[in-house]
Amino acid sequence: MRVTHLSLADFRSYASLEIALQGGVTAFVGPNGQGKTNLVEAIGYIATLDSHRVATDQPLVRFGAPRAIVRANVEREGRTQLVEIELNPGGANRARLNRNPVPRPREVLGVLRTVLFAPEDLALVKGDPGERRRFLDELLVARWPRYAGVRADYDRVLKQRNTLLRTAAMARRNKTSGPNLTTLDAWDHHLAKVGGELVGARLALISALSPLVDKCYAEIAEGGATRIGYRSTLSPEPDPAVDVLTEQFLAALGQARANELDRGITLVGPHRDEMVLELTSSAGEAGLSAGLMPARGYASHGESWSYALALRLAAYDLLRSDGSEGGEPVLILDDVFAELDAKRRRRLAERVSGADQVLITAAVDADVPEQLIGQKFAVAGGLVSAA
Amino acid sequence: MYEGVVQDLIDELGHLPNIGPKSAQRIAFHLLQADPAEVRRLAEVLIRAKEQVRFCAICFNVAEQQECRICRDPRREPASLCVVEESKDVVAVEKTREFRGRYHVLGGAISPIDGVGPDDLRVKELLKRLADGAITEVILATDPNLEGEATATYLARLIKPMGLRVTRLASGLPVGGDLEYADEVTLGRAFEGRRQLDV
């Protein structure tokens, strides 16, 4: 799969931009702050309806402009589709597929699939559990777009349930009459139903992903083993069926009920679960069997960087191995090579050089490995020109 | 901000459901430029509707008399009751001609975010209607979105212990939407394929 044309209107620093892209390797090179990341961010947005840098759409719209438009031609298996998204920070976003409006933007998910690695990904290893949950859920949606709906439903039921709990807790504290709590069971029922589905899908994803991450990490970091696991507030057994998870979720909600009513918030469920990243230390004394340690809090800067990169590359391998479902995703590497030494650069370059489409950004030419020369653009002062 | 009465008009329109500030402004200027007779007709029908239309004492559908047309119609099957969120849903279901029973209009769906709980809906009135045993099947036709589903689950749990058959429309309705947006054929099929709720 590849993006053959990108068109931006009032997206980030670009008032208007049209560029044609080819398959294979494309590098965007230019000094800091010139708009390289903005470009690849736009492509990522078409795939995920989300930015890897910001949580809301407002900063994606050119400062002072009312809305932004991102368009891309996506070619896969000889067929080209046109995806268009209009970002309206004041109101609802809109999307069109092959010039036909779709009822909700979510429906263009899956037309383009990308895997994007950026310096911000260090937070996957060093940041809060929420960063890792987001990684998991985004990958879920990239593999099976219907999980976008499951996740949205979960968030909505959770918000309803939390509002009910919060209002009840407040009323109790103020000794006023609170809301009718008889509806709580109905919300529990739906929360457990969608939550069970979400946890089941995350667990399946992690079992598929863990060996791939281990392999990628060993390649990039030259030795060292990793393991990823899932710590759930529902304490699932290995490979439980979705209805078992739903039962466990209901049981956990039952146990937490008193505490939740007291604190006014939902305390169990996939929104509190954690993807646990572990690795062996490479500085361990020779001869001692290297044990697995949590990466967060223990891994060095370089190890964390390699781990984050391994997570993205594993995601890429996983989506690629899913095969038929739309073909290889587009790989995007934002500023990755500057952080790697010569040997690792070469290895990463070899690894990705055969991809359908790889988009790379770098501040200077010297950061782009020789093996990866294909199409090249110079990015400066808001202009993107073939170099 | 506009001067005096213009801003008042925009503010009033902005209180209507699904009308944001931009739409309110657009409608206000449309009205200001319209033919005075047209605006007068609108104002009069608003007042007349408010004065004349009331809610059916039995099912809470809009009615021009004490009881609505459907509740008064003796040909309606007394044994089945269709529970909907709003009067507009009654219209949608009637269009399918699949249903020959009567209705109960809740007046919304449970949504803590919007401050709506069961006590804000006509739930007590519903239970009272079910108490005399004449009704044997309750069809929960709340909207196919999360709030509608939760409301259906909540009601099913209240009603089932009374020994009634409780059904929900078959899936296939556009998820996340309003009942009224489903076309007649889809909604009619959903009625035919309704199934018992296990809750």
Ligand SMILES: Nc1ncnc2c1ncn2[C@@H]1O[C@H](COP(=O)(O)OP(=O)(O)OP(=O)(O)O)[C@@H](O)[C@H]1O
């Ligand atoms: N909404 C916006 N409106 C206008 N300009 C913006 C907007 N958002 C970001 N910019 C500008 O875009 C530039 C940043 O672009 P970008 O992040 O793509 O840089 P870069 O080329 O990737 O640089 P680096 O090499 O430092 O990563 C900044 O100068 C910033 O001011």
Ligand SMILES: [Mg+2]
């Ligand atoms: Mg950048």
Ligand SMILES: [Zn+2]
């Ligand atoms: Zn009536």
